[in-house]
Amino acid sequence: MLANFFDSVLQLIVRTSTDLPPDVRAAMKTALGAEPAGTRSSQALTIIAQNIDLAADAEGAICQDTGMPTFEVHVPLGANQIWMRQQIREAVAEATRRGKLRPNSVDSITGKNSGDNLGPGTPIIHFDQWERDRIEIKLILKGGGCENTNAQYALPVELPHLGRADRTLDGVRKCILHAVWNAQGKGCAPGAVGVCVGGDRTSGYTHAKEQLFRTLDDINPDPRLAELEASIMSTVNDLDIGTMGFGGKVTLIGCKVGALNRLPASFFVSVAYDCWAFRRLGVLLDASTGAIEQWLYRYPSHPIIPMLDQAGFTRTGREIALRSPLSDADVRALKVGDVVMVSGRMFTGRDAVHSHLMKHEPPVDLRGAVLYHCGPVVVKDGDAWRVTAAGPTTSIREEPYQGEIIKRYGVRAVIGKGGMGAKTLAAMQEHGAVYMNAIGGAAQFYARSITGVDGVSLLEFGTPEAMWHLTVEDFPAIVTMDAHGNSLHKDIEQESGAHLATIGA
Numbered sequence: 309m310l311a312n313f314f315d316s317v318l319q320l321i322v323r324t325s326t327d328l329p330p331d332v333r334a335a336m337k338t339a340l341g342a343e344p345a346g347t348r349s350s351q352a353l354t355i356i357a358q359n360i361d362l363a364a365d366a367e368g369a370i371c372q373d374t375g376m377p378t379f380e381v382h383v384p385l386g387a388n389q390i391w392m393r394q395q396i397r398e399a400v401a402e403a404t405r406r407g408k409l410r411p412n413s414v415d416s417i418t419g420k421n422s423g424d425n426l427g428p429g430t431p432i433i434h435f436d437q438w439e440r441d442r443i444e445i446k447l448i449l450k451g452g453g454c455e456n457t458n459a460q461y462a463l464p465v466e467l468p469h470l471g472r473a474d475r476t477l478d479g480v481r482k483c484i485l486h487a488v489w490n491a492q493g494k495g496c497a498p499g500a501v502g503v504c505v506g507g508d509r510t511s512g513y514t515h516a517k518e519q520l521f522r523t524l525d526d527i528n529p530d531p532r533l534a535e536l537e538a539s540i541m542s543t544v545n546d547l548d549i550g551t552m553g554f555g556g557k558v559t560l561i562g563c564k565v566g567a568l569n570r571l572p573a574s575f576f577v578s579v580a581y582d583c584w585a586f587r588r589l590g591v592l593l594d595a596s597t598g599a600i601e602q603w604l605y606r607y608p609s610h611p612i613i614p615m616l617d618q619a620g621f622t623r624t625g626r627e628i629a630l631r632s633p634l635s636d637a638d639v640r641a642l643k644v645g646d647v648v649m650v651s652g653r654m655f656t657g658r659d660a661v662h663s664h665l666m667k668h669e670p671p672v673d674l675r676g677a678v679l680y681h682c683g684p685v686v687v688k689d690g691d692a693w694r695v696t697a698a699g700p701t702t703s704i705r706e707e708p709y710q711g712e713i714i715k716r717y718g719v720r721a722v723i724g725k726g727g728m729g730a731k732t733l734a735a736m737q738e739h740g741a742v743y744m745n746a747i748g749g750a751a752q753f754y755a756r757s758i759t760g761v762d763g764v765s766l767l768e769f770g771t772p773e774a775m776w777h778l779t780v781e782d783f784p785a786i787v788t789m790d791a792h793g794n795s796l797h798k799d800i801e802q803e804s805g806a807h808l809a810t811i812g813a
């Protein structure tokens with residue numbers, strides 16, 4: 309039965325994870341053209357563009373966080389959904405074995421990673437019947453960094469910089485602007501938002517995510533919502549949050565709004581924020597064989613174009629070369645805005661490692677170390693490990709621990725994305741350390757800066773959460789928090805807050 313179904317789903321997963329759809333590519337190319345050359349956002353977008361091309365060419369994961377696989381399946385009457393669900397789960401496990409998906413399914417009680425992306429609630433598979441004779445499968449891979457920036461509002465509500473949001477479309481507009489402002493660079497801007505007006509708390513979020521299956525250039529069939537989407541897109545970029553929250557002209561590449569009926573007492577606005585690594589794709593299958601008849605979102609009229617016409621990251625001559633381990637003098641010489649090229653040893657560490665270090669001595673000497681907030685995709689070649697995708701993860705999650713870890717163990721540099729808060733900034737000033745922002749999602753680009761995997765500690769936490777000992781060469785990043793109390797993230801948040809007040813009025 310449906311002899312090709314498994315292979316078709318596997319192909320869908322691999323292409324979704326490795327090759328952005330044409331409408332997202334076009335929007336990112338427009339963003340690249342909008343930022344003046346030499347600015348922080350322009351440099352970041354150049355790395356992103358190169359990363360998109362590299363991922364497609366090498367069939368590697370665009371971002372190391374391959375997200376929560378969410379399948380929307382339409383089947384003809386009478387189709388065997390139990391069998392299809394099992395096949396989809398097996399295809400997810402196979403894509404994970406092949407390194408196209410990172411093992412991302414974690415037991416919420418024990419913290420144990422299942423290793424194959426299967427577990428209660430993962431992957432998400434929704435079935436619907438329709439009266440057509442083909443099977444449609446759409447897939448979105450939405451990562452954790454942008455998922456954490458989702459927002460839900462119960463109207464009426466008072467919003468910072470915007471005042472009261474009433475139960476009107478203008479109130480909805482204010483909520484969307486607030487959600488984008490609040491995300492700053494933490495969701496790997498420039499992003500796209502799916503929005504639901506109404507529903508209840510659960511259906512609202514589901515419908516908001518469903519909006520992300522629309523193409524970025526479509527027009528909402530409801531003229532009232534079309535007008536709302538246009539109004540958001542014509543003003544939101546004046547926030548000047550820019551790529552990765554570095555400041556810049558493009559903050560959002562799409563806004564798609566749907567509406568559901570609600571209870572009289574409730575008025576929810578749910579916002580699903582997706583990052584620039586907006587991975588969604590779909591297929592139409594022959595219902596008797598399961599073979600792919602047509603790819604969705606990829607039409608001959610929208611051919612895949614390369615993102616970059618010339619070489620990628622080009623040096624300006626102002627980059628600062630750093631070799632770890634770093635000294636107090638090395639880091640105190642750096643200031644916000646410096647572009648650095650890091651070489652030498654780097655250790656990865658994210659949620660489980662930070663929590664562990666609060667109660668245990670580190671497994672390696674961290675004096676002068678560079679700590680990289682990253683959960684890489686790592687595959688084993690014989691006895692050796694190889695990193696195939698290694699972009700930064702959202703740093704703010706480590707805010708409760710980072711200052712103490714810098715103080716206790718002498719870490720000199722933290723690399724991540726989205727910036728950190730006041731506690732970490734104070735510890736950096738007191739103990740001599742800096743925060744460097746790498747470009748979120750640029751997993752292929754950064755994997756190529758890693759020249760060796762020299763060891764691993766705490767592998768029992770699972771591959772994304774283990775502490776990997778990496779050797780890197782010319783790993784580019786931007787200093788966004790320095791050892792003198794300066795934070796680009798704090799400045800952009802304040803400046804964009806002032807813009808929000810003007811736009812939202």
Ligand code: SF4
Pocket residue numbers: 371372373374375450451452453454455494495496583584585699700701702748749750
């Ligand atoms: S691009 Fe950023 S937000 Fe998106 S999945 Fe990757 S790390 Fe997460």
